Amino acid sequence: MSSLPDTxxxxxxxxxxxxxxxxxxxxxxLSRLNQARQRALEALPHRTAPRWQWPAIGFAAALSLMLVxxxxxxPEPIGDASDSEWMASVLSDDEMALLASxxxxxxxxxxxxxxxxxxxxxxxxxxx
Amino acid sequence: MTMAxxxxxxxxxxxxxxxxxxxxxxxxxLRMAELGTRNxxxxxxLVQEAMLGFVRHYARxxxxxxxxxxxxxxxxxxQDFHRRQTVRRRWRVWLKPFADDDDHGNxxxxxxxxxxxxxxxxxxxxxxxxxxxxxxxxxLPPRQRQAFLLRIxxxxxxxxxxxxxxxxxxxxxxxxxRAMNTLRERLEDHR
Numbered sequence: 173m174s175s176l177p178d179t180x181x182x183x184x185x186x187x188x189x190x191x192x193x194x195x196x197x198x199x200x201x202l203s204r205l206n207q208a209r210q211r212a213l214e215a216l217p218h219r220t221a222p223r224w225q226w227p228a229i230g231f232a233a234a235l236s237l238m239l240v241x242x243x244x245x246x247p248e249p250i251g252d253a254s255d256s257e258w259m260a261s262v263l264s265d266d267e268m269a270l271l272a273s274x275x276x277x278x279x280x281x282x283x284x285x286x287x288x289x290x291x292x293x294x295x296x297x298x299x300x
Numbered sequence: 301m302t303m304a305x306x307x308x309x310x311x312x313x314x315x316x317x318x319x320x321x322x323x324x325x326x327x328x329x330l331r332m333a334e335l336g337t338r339n340x341x342x343x344x345x346l347v348q349e350a351m352l353g354f355v356r357h358y359a360r361x362x363x364x365x366x367x368x369x370x371x372x373x374x375x376x377x378x379q380d381f382h383r384r385q386t387v388r389r390r391w392r393v394w395l396k397p398f399a400d401d402d403d404h405g406n407x408x409x410x411x412x413x414x415x416x417x418x419x420x421x422x423x424x425x426x427x428x429x430x431x432x433x434x435x436x437x438x439x440l441p442p443r444q445r446q447a448f449l450l451r452i453x454x455x456x457x458x459x460x461x462x463x464x465x466x467x468x469x470x471x472x473x474x475x476x477x478r479a480m481n482t483l484r485e486r487l488e489d490h491r
Contacts, residue, residue, distance in 0.1 A: 182484055183452045189433050190453050194327040204344060205326045212351035213319060216359055285372055286358075288463055289365055 318359055321366050329374055332449050335437050336378045350374040372464045382442050436486040440479050447475035
């Protein structure tokens, strides 16, 4: 029986095998990956607000929140509008999308990781 | 010159950088997903979802953060997949006594073997086809496999792997150590 490889040798061997296996994908699979990539790129957000607009957006979000909280304390319908119509009139399109989409909520759940990632980068930058 | 031109050029360059990045990671992502799902169709779906999620939420982040963010999204999709599988398995076990009462004797779908419950002979064939390494990696518990692939194959450090997997660095060390021990035992037997 041959001797056991140490961790580094084993890791190296597995890494090499996994790298090699990436060349085994057939043309159909590669084409599907390409299509998946193109579909994802189609979902690229077309614009983001410039930094100078952020305070205004923050203010608008805070105002929306205050309106929503005010509505919760006094939940009588305004005029003849239904709750959903009223909500749509109070919240911005982005906020409505956030409420409607699981994806957006997931992104907010990942904010902690993103903050950590930025901290790491700041630390790397200051230490180098 | 109008302001729209540089903005459009920037957008084009950004899209092209994203395209390059996704092209770089797509095969590894598919391989990871295949090892996690044991099924290419499911794996392809997960990679597509991960690409979409990444582009929608993190495409505007600095490009040096793309890799950990992409793998974070993929890992999250894989965890969801495993949770769904676990629930499905529980229901299958729970419903089995009721299903046995029904007359499914002639139903070919009811008779079809599940990919995860294939007989020993079929499993042995599959092992040969997939290769020893695939079998060894697929046999690992999901978190051990992810820790191994992210640390050893993708080359993230412990802290970054912990961030991607949403656990502590200590947990990553434990997962990795157990994965290495299992892989050493299994792969050494086949040398």
